[in-house]
Amino acid sequence: MTDEGPRLGPKAAEDEFPQSRAGGRGLTLRAVLPNAITAAALCSGLTGIRFAIGGEWKLAIFAIILAGLLDGIDGRIARLLKAQSRFGAELDSLADSLSFGMAPALIIYLWTLQDLPSIGWFAALAFAICCALRLARFNAQIDVDEQPHKSAGFLTGIPAPVGAGLAFLPFYLWMATGNEMFRDPLANAIWIVAIAVLMISNLATLSWGLIRPHRSLRLAFIALVGMLFAALLLEPWWSLVAICVLYLGLMPYAAWRYIRFRQQRGERMAANPAP
Template sequence: MLPNIVTAAALCSGLTGIRFAIAGDWNFAILAVILAGILDGVDGRIARLLNAQSRFGAELDSLADSLSFGMAPALILYMWSLQELPRIGWFAALAFAICCALRLARFNAQIDTDDQPHKSAGFLTGVPAPVGAGLAFLPFYLWKTTDLEIFREPLYVSIWLALIAFLMISNMATLSWGSIRPRRSVRLELIALGGLVFAALLLEPWWTLVGICVVYLALMPYALMRYGKVRRQRREDAAHG
């Protein structure tokens, strides 16, 4: 039950973000969705730690993700910016919510599929739903840090939202935790860096979130190159085998 309780808490957190957005509390709305993302990362690890994985839990997790990272960000961004350009803005919000649902449906359909080249190499297919939600809020992070209204411009926000929606349903390889294997010589430094990032989130949350988004976007070409190297190595092994 514990992993499913955490999943339900993530769902409640994401949907509560909509409630804050209706009240105009943008900071709490965004942070509620981010908290849902943290809880979403915890529930699966708890399930594996307790050996409590189940098909019910997987289905509940996907449903919660669709609402917390698809519908909630779309509605929050629509109320924050996109409603000033109602037609284009609403289509962008719909595209994001639909693409998130399609990504999760593809994930569920492939759970029992053996032929998953990205997964077998330790990569993901497309941008994960929680990461997509975090990236979708990048214009808001920039608006909070700079106070420039250009980052709230509905046309630009619509284009950005549509781009993230495309990345979620794309077939490009993206980094997963399993594909990140730092050398032992730098692990202490990475632990220290993780602690500093957490401290930065407490002191300067919006600048830190901007930095995290920039780093993730910068690593996407690296993921493609690394996956291409894995594919070439596999072809060479198959040819010699």
């Protein structure tokens, strides 16, 4: 770990180590593109609310998914262009809070939770607040050298975009099956509160950095990604259900793998004590 400031920009990913601090002289020309993508992600998330107000549920969900895709590339483009900035970091956190906290909470409230006005609204508030708290925790720890989960390549809790995607799982099932059971307001209230708790939890979760297929499996991995893309085009709702179930199923594995990592690190330290 260096003694330099944190890596900034849209966004310093949760599974990355700090590197350098961009200057404070305003945005450079090459910083315009990644920040424009962040702004587009923000607009996409907020437009999802507009679609939900009009009862256009499919478009509302697709707007949040698009925001998630844009959020996944803005930081990578910023790092590719070496255009990280404090402005970009702050804009990205604001965009994430609105697109993956407030927007999903309002969409789910309009879709089902409004049938339980008090309980439903408190559940929506819990989700939005927990998303904001998660992002605040990340920003507060960006300068902290010792982060056990991050140093091992894990994340702490469920990332905000993933939390938003998981919160819509009952909606995916409702669209896939047409069964009104999945629109039950009480069940949905309990579900999004559970996801909210997971977002601010201290559970170790998998990061993209841990996905490193063996050289012999890389062609198969590319084929799998292509098939997943085709499945999303042909059966979007069932595909989204499968992705959510897979992620939830991997959470116990991530916790076990982190425990094993800590045990192995403890054994190495015991075998090679510091002088």
